Amino acid sequence: MTHYDLVVIGTGSGNSIVNHRFADWKVAIVERGTFGGTCLNKGCIPTKMFVHTADVAATPAGSARYGVDEELTGVRWADVRDRIFGRIDPISAAGSEYRHHNPENANVTVYDGTGRFTGVKELTVEGNDGATSVVTGDRFVLAAGSRPVIPPIMGLEETGFHTSDTIMRLDELPRRLAILGSGFVAAEFAHVFSSFGVEVTLIARSKTLLRGEDAEIAEHFTEIARGKYDVRLQHETVRATRRPDGAIELMMLHPEGKQLLVVDELLVAVGRTPNADLLNPQATGVEVDREGRVVVDEYQQTAVDGIYALGDLTSPHQLKHVANHEARVVKHNLIEPENRIKSDHRFVPHAVFSSPQIAAVGLTEAEAQEQGIDYVVSRQKYADIAYGWAMEDTTGFAKLLADPNTGQLLGAHILGPQASTVIQPLIQAMSFGLGAYEMARNQYWIHPAMPELIENALLALPLTPKS
Ligand SMILES: Cc1cc2nc3c(=O)[nH]c(=O)nc-3n(C[C@H](O)[C@H](O)[C@H](O)COP(=O)(O)OP(=O)(O)OC[C@H]3O[C@@H](n4cnc5c(N)ncnc54)[C@H](O)[C@@H]3O)c2cc1C
Numbered sequence: 445m446t447h448y449d450l451v452v453i454g455t456g457s458g459n460s461i462v463n464h465r466f467a468d469w470k471v472a473i474v475e476r477g478t479f480g481g482t483c484l485n486k487g488c489i490p491t492k493m494f495v496h497t498a499d500v501a502a503t504p505a506g507s508a509r510y511g512v513d514e515e516l517t518g519v520r521w522a523d524v525r526d527r528i529f530g531r532i533d534p535i536s537a538a539g540s541e542y543r544h545h546n547p548e549n550a551n552v553t554v555y556d557g558t559g560r561f562t563g564v565k566e567l568t569v570e571g572n573d574g575a576t577s578v579v580t581g582d583r584f585v586l587a588a589g590s591r592p593v594i595p596p597i598m599g600l601e602e603t604g605f606h607t608s609d610t611i612m613r614l615d616e617l618p619r620r621l622a623i624l625g626s627g628f629v630a631a632e633f634a635h636v637f638s639s640f641g642v643e644v645t646l647i648a649r650s651k652t653l654l655r656g657e658d659a660e661i662a663e664h665f666t667e668i669a670r671g672k673y674d675v676r677l678q679h680e681t682v683r684a685t686r687r688p689d690g691a692i693e694l695m696m697l698h699p700e701g702k703q704l705l706v707v708d709e710l711l712v713a714v715g716r717t718p719n720a721d722l723l724n725p726q727a728t729g730v731e732v733d734r735e736g737r738v739v740v741d742e743y744q745q746t747a748v749d750g751i752y753a754l755g756d757l758t759s760p761h762q763l764k765h766v767a768n769h770e771a772r773v774v775k776h777n778l779i780e781p782e783n784r785i786k787s788d789h790r791f792v793p794h795a796v797f798s799s800p801q802i803a804a805v806g807l808t809e810a811e812a813q814e815q816g817i818d819y820v821v822s823r824q825k826y827a828d829i830a831y832g833w834a835m836e837d838t839t840g841f842a843k844l845l846a847d848p849n850t851g852q853l854l855g856a857h858i859l860g861p862q863a864s865t866v867i868q869p870l871i872q873a874m875s876f877g878l879g880a881y882e883m884a885r886n887q888y889w890i891h892p893a894m895p896e897l898i899e900n901a902l903l904a905l906p907l908t909p910k911s
């Protein structure tokens with residue numbers, strides 16, 4: 445049994461905690477999978493590299509409206525895949541090498557294996573090489589992330605399927621792909637594979653895709669998606685079978701009856717569950733809530749003094765910028781326990797990198813209504829700003845909600861080109877309390893740039909000056 449000052453479990457955002465400020469600490473890092481975690485290896489980064497490539501592949505299909513005739517003559521899947529992972533895999537390997545062998549990490553021991561609490565502040569690591577080690581620590585950081593949910597569909601395991609963990613490493617592009625789910629992962633991969641020429645069928649139980657978004661955004665996105673690939677709404681997949689010819693047959697229930705779908709590959713994208721169960725946190729007194737998340741306070745500390753948790757393991761926002769923010773809070777609180785800081789989850793934004801993009805922060809209109817909050821609303825189409833004319837955009841818009849009493853923004857929802865970038869000034873305004881009326885009028889907005897979408901949406905809010 446070896447004792448450490450600090451034990452970090454998980455090398456996603458958890459890995460960013462240990463730096464020169466911990467040089468005097470004896471540190472253990474435990475990682476069961478690929479160094480760098482989900483975002484680097486299987487999440488944000490490769491998906492966005494595929495999404496950008498898909499945007500390029502989709503360009504010819506939309507260029508005729510500008511009077512430019514282009515043709516997509518092919519997508520070299522193996523080249524796309526190998527370019528992307530040819531860049532990512534060495535970064536992950538270098539991160540692992542750095543922690544294992546670089547003299548700057550002389551105080552750090554890496555355990556390649558799965559950690560599981562077997563007592564109070566005692567972790568048993570089943571090494572990937574079969575060896576077992578027991579480590580104890582004064583402090584722990586639980587940063588073990590989440591994994592894809594596999595729904596209980598008859599025959600699914602025997603049939604075989606992909607998740608976001610494996611779909612990006614396919615040997616070749618399938619002719620037909622079914623995607624089960626209607627959230628972030630489904631929306632992004634539907635764009636990627638349909639742009640690459642794959643016949644995509646998206647199977648959703650809900651009445652709209654992306655139902656966590658503001659209802660107007662979700663409805664518009666669903667309508668646009670239906671024009672690009674086959675979208676089956678209100679379909680419950682009940683059985684999967686592998687046919688003798690190798691194809692996959694899915695049986696779905698729909699209000700109007702049973703349906704069969706035959707595809708070559710299946711991507712399951714129905715959510716992610718925290719990896720808390722792998723850690724057996726109860727053995728050290730750490731609480732887990734009904735959703736399976738490790739419970740933390742505003743300092744990111746669990747019920748046990750000195751045991752902190754962060755990221756997908758604990759947060760309802762399964763987003764990298766949230767995991768990174770929480771890692772910075774935990775780092776500070778470890779180094780300065782007498783002067784701890786709180787994490788700030790007031791205005792957590794997100795973006796869906798599909799086509800079109802979606803970005804949002806704050807309340808949806810339905811949430812404002814449910815919470816009985818007084819609000820005013822404005823909408824601004826890309827089609828009615830100069831850059832929208834340049835892009836010939838016909839579907840994009842921004843929707844803003846503001847409190848008429850305080851003049852503060854309550855929510856922002858954007859569907860359209862570069863939504864993930866265009867939204868940033870609104871996140872800033874909400875975070876720093878800048879009034880919507882003043883924001884619109886007391887600064888220059890570059891003409892004729894895309895943020896004029898925001899300027900006009902702000903000007904359209906029926907507000908009065910507050911300062
Ligand atoms: C396809 C996809 C696309 C995404 N795109 C975006 C995006 O565009 N923007 C965004 O903000 N977010 C995105 N996300 C979400 C983002 O990847 C996660 O929110 C983020 O990576 C979580 O970081 P983390 O440090 O909490 O966990 P992870 O990065 O998952 O790290 C946890 C690590 O812990 C290890 N581990 C687990 N259990 C144990 C154990 N018992 N012992 C030892 N090690 C263990 C795991 O192997 C893993 O390496 C995406 C996710 C997916 C799946």
Ligand SMILES: NC(=O)c1ccc[n+]([C@@H]2O[C@H](COP(=O)([O-])OP(=O)(O)OC[C@H]3O[C@@H](n4cnc5c(N)ncnc54)[C@H](O)[C@@H]3O)[C@@H](O)[C@H]2O)c1
Nearest residue numbers: 595625626627628629630649713714715716762795796797
């Ligand atoms: N751009 C980004 O920031 C990004 C991209 C990808 C993933 N992520 C993160 O990863 C998380 C997981 O993504 P996800 O898309 O897997 O989950 P999700 O929670 O976004 O969406 C899953 C959807 O699948 C539906 N569903 C559940 N069971 C189903 C079933 N049996 N059949 C059909 N549909 C079913 C759910 O109702 C839900 O709408 C996201 O919530 C997000 O936090 C973020």
